[in-house]
Amino acid sequence: MIPSIHSKLPAVGTTIFTVMSGLAAEHNAVNLGQGFPDYDMDSELVGLVNKAMKDGYNQYVPMQGYLPLREAIAEKVHALYGASIDAGSDITITPGGTYAIYTALTTVLRPGDEVIVFEPAYDSYIPNIEVNGATAIRLPLRYPDYSIDWQMVRNAITDRTRVIMINSPHNPTGAVLRASDLEELRKIVSNTNIFILSDEVYEHLVFDGIPHESVLRYPDLMERSFVCFSFGKVYHCTGWKLGYCISNASLMTEFRKVHQYNCFSVHSPSQVALAGFLSNRESYLGLGTYLQEKRDYFTTLMKQTRFDLLSSHGSYFICGTYNRISDEGDSAFAKRLTIEHKVATIPVSAFYKDATDNKVIRFCFAKKRETLESAVEKLARL
Numbered sequence: 001m002i003p004s005i006h007s008k009l010p011a012v013g014t015t016i017f018t019v020m021s022g023l024a025a026e027h028n029a030v031n032l033g034q035g036f037p038d039y040d041m042d043s044e045l046v047g048l049v050n051k052a053m054k055d056g057y058n059q060y061v062p063m064q065g066y067l068p069l070r071e072a073i074a075e076k077v078h079a080l081y082g083a084s085i086d087a088g089s090d091i092t093i094t095p096g097g098t099y100a101i102y103t104a105l106t107t108v109l110r111p112g113d114e115v116i117v118f119e120p121a122y123d124s125y126i127p128n129i130e131v132n133g134a135t136a137i138r139l140p141l142r143y144p145d146y147s148i149d150w151q152m153v154r155n156a157i158t159d160r161t162r163v164i165m166i167n168s169p170h171n172p173t174g175a176v177l178r179a180s181d182l183e184e185l186r187k188i189v190s191n192t193n194i195f196i197l198s199d200e201v202y203e204h205l206v207f208d209g210i211p212h213e214s215v216l217r218y219p220d221l222m223e224r225s226f227v228c229f230s231f232g233k234v235y236h237c238t239g240w241k242l243g244y245c246i247s248n249a250s251l252m253t254e255f256r257k258v259h260q261y262n263c264f265s266v267h268s269p270s271q272v273a274l275a276g277f278l279s280n281r282e283s284y285l286g287l288g289t290y291l292q293e294k295r296d297y298f299t300t301l302m303k304q305t306r307f308d309l310l311s312s313h314g315s316y317f318i319c320g321t322y323n324r325i326s327d328e329g330d331s332a333f334a335k336r337l338t339i340e341h342k343v344a345t346i347p348v349s350a351f352y353k354d355a356t357d358n359k360v361i362r363f364c365f366a367k368k369r370e371t372l373e374s375a376v377e378k379l380a381r382l
């Protein structure tokens with residue numbers, strides 16, 4: 001008899017990113033869909049990985065991650081956010097930010113728990129909650145500025161609420177949390193059993209002089225938080241799938257119990273390379289300006305089209321509406337845009353479990369100027 005599988009994630013199909021990147025390749029479309037840069041990463045960092053391999057760093061590093069890298073991270077977050085983080089007990093290097101998020105959720109969730117998650121949401125969050133037997137309590141961000149309605153959060157809290165997930169800068173919208181948001185969050189969770197999961201993979205991609213409001217700035221929040229980061233986003237190497245999680249010693253002890261029997265340890269030569277490269281502060285401090293220029297260039301180019309862009313203050317992304325072009329649903333429109341007009345984007349309804357359709361699509365502007373020009377030339381014909 002062939003065993004039959006009772007799916008743990010019956011509602012999940014292939015991610016929209018895979019679908020749209022597949023369509024883009026099939027139809028030879030310019031890919032402004034999936035969030036990855038099409039320009040080269042820093043060759044010095046590539047050289048350092050090669051060197052680490054040649055120098056023999058090809059065996060397992062400790063389960064927690066290569067200590068000099070964790071020390072460099074602790075120094076960095078102290079300089080940036082004033083956070084006092086113990087490199088020994090509070091940081092774990094992970095194979096990417098998504099894995100860090102999954103591991104943090106798995107560390108704390110039990111069947112029946114509730115997790116407050118804002119939509120539109122990065123696509124892994126809700127499946128990560130549900131695979132742990134917990135329930136996602138989905139709250140909509142306010143359209144069109146995608147801000148959080150904190151009163152709605154207060155109303156959604158029950159005695160089963162276990163985690164509140166935040167993400168700033170936000171994928172897919174480019175919204176960023178302000179100090180006042182963090183104040184609201186602090187008030188809401190104080191004296192509760194609620195954990196915070198803060199997805200800060202775009203921490204350096206904040207524009208318009210706005211500071212990144214890291215949870216790491218707030219010692220009271222760090223008593224209950226897992227903060228997740230991605231080197232892929234910082235160093236234009238999303239394919240490396242390398243990131244880390246910062247928490248406090250007691251939560252991190254539990255996080256590591258899950259991590260050590262899942263992945264154990266992460267690619268050694270890249271960690272050795274990054275341990276040295278992280279001291280080059282310019283390599284990340286200049287990123288916001290670099291990406292802001294791309295956002296501004298894309299925004300200016302898009303004036304030639306009949307799309308209306310919403311605001312983006314961070315991340316790789318900017319959203320836009322197409323009411324002046326079509327009244328199709330966003331998925332149908334994005335697919336047609338790829339097939340007929342050769343530009344791939346992501347329909348924002350894909351970031352809602354119930355496919356809420358505000359007729360908004362997401363553009364990734366982390367691309368070479370030529371790529372953005374070629375896409376907009378096509379979009380201007382609509």
Ligand SMILES: Cc1ncc(COP(=O)(O)O)c(C=O)c1O
Nearest residue numbers: 096097098122171201230232243
């Ligand atoms: C909001 C958000 N969180 C996490 C990640 C994951 O990062 P990584 O590629 O390091 O897993 C991404 C990547 O697209 C993202 O957009």
